[in-house]
Amino acid sequence: MNYNKIILLGSLTLLTACGTQFPEIAPDVITENTLHDTDDPAIWVNPNDASKSIIFGTDKETNGAIYAFDLDGKIIENKTIRNIKRPNNIDLEYGFKLNDSTQTDIIAFTERENKTIRLYSVPDMKPLDNGGFPVFENETTPEFDAPMGIALYKSPKTNDIYAIVGRKNGPKEGYLHQYLLTSDSLGIHSKLVRTFGTFSGKKEIEAIAVDNETGMVYYSDEMHGIRKYHAEPSQGDKEIYAFGGEYFERDIEGIAIAKYADKSFLIVSNQQAHTFCIFDLKTNAFIKELNLGTLETDGCDVTTVALGDKFPNGVFVSMNDEKNFYFHDLAKLKLLE
Template structure:
């Protein structure tokens, strides 16, 4: 091969594999078993009694899809997995939802796109709390404006109320996200719409949503544009308080995870077509660095800084990989605090 042809091949290779290949790969601690169809988004439930028995939930996005439960070895827990879900997209976890004055449970919530609703189940016993599902974006007539995708749970430090914030396949330039309050009474659990908020560039879609509970801030990815930042507390209003980071992404801004330590916080955001992750300072939103964790075309990701026992004593970062699986990284490998 002559020098000109070699250079052409090199350029083509770099374009095809993306920016992430230029970075040294941080090898995953665990790679999970495969799901049947198409992985998308994970959530981590930290077991308060035995952290080493914590559960990672991951969506399998298909008409005959499901939310699969994994142990920390990456093995599917069949008894905790939820099957026959019509295109589940994103999933999230929250702790301490009050069923009665004296009873509470941890919960997962996930979007079910083809039924235009989201689901809520108790954790770890995996029982439905939603009477079959809560409808979202009701009354919408525009194509794809009623198809839920992204979802995140917010527990108000002011009131203890738990809210579900939902994004969709497409929507208006304002009010793209809908926020619902979960309430429980003698008739069961209800989801009450409390507001519509969030700007949309119109370029692609908004899927990834993550919430800083302690500070009451919601972040979401306006793909191809920026990471948007709003107050999660409805009483704080609907004004945008940040739109940042777009220049650091090759194309789509995807999954968002928030890693919080006692004195520092980080946003970890999927740079999807570059097959890498961009790290931002949570307080200033300044870009810090880019990492290659080995995943390809990552949609969703999640993180916990909790000690999960001998296998993940420094915390756990989970990211979707396009080979129908998820990668688990010991959080210390990301060297966020260095």
């Protein structure tokens, strides 16, 4: 699919091959800049005061960081984790059990140059991983052991929390590794429980998202399509569906899941077209395409929870290729119309 881009002063309008124009939907907030190269965000909803929620975002470089932003896009320095060796993707989960009486919310992110995944508590930002959990340990092929994408899955059956991890390159089968995260008197542990996931071989697999409620994992096979699997290891490793590739110009990137009571959506970055494709989460049907003003978006995240007066309808967060992130009030995406 060939796209032509038309730049208009004061706004960005994208023209598809079919001649359909997508006028820019302006962000409500553009964050302060990071130092290097933004990639993937994650949203923590503060259970005590949603207006004080935190947006985390990776900044890729050897001396990279996990930035923490408030809802005005200002950097929260005492919540920001620095000196990380190329953090790539990030995800968040609630209620990780530390012991019989204590639990915490957590963020997990890949640290590519150390070939580990990292685990921190939220909002106190304490490391829980003793320096990182190794991944892809038995791989000998270059870049088959370099972690990139990550998504956390909390099983509705057991409340177990898993990290599903992708990499810079990998085999045609078993591209993703799934690790069970547990805690006991000796500390926190990561255990490989399965490998799964077909790869087209066309580029790479980075963006991953999980629907905890239905136990489904979605990932971007970047120049091929969106692939759907069971997230529960006991449900097997067979691919359920592959879809959507025809709607993207080239790289299929960041994935976010917007969950409502009666309807849910998959929002996926159409990277080189600088737009987002929206799919019905239940039927996988394409709904529409949106221009949110970002350039070359790698990662995105969404919550439908009201975040105080600033984002009363929830927020959609997307990486912009100018060292920042865009925040849109979710109502601007008109998902329910």
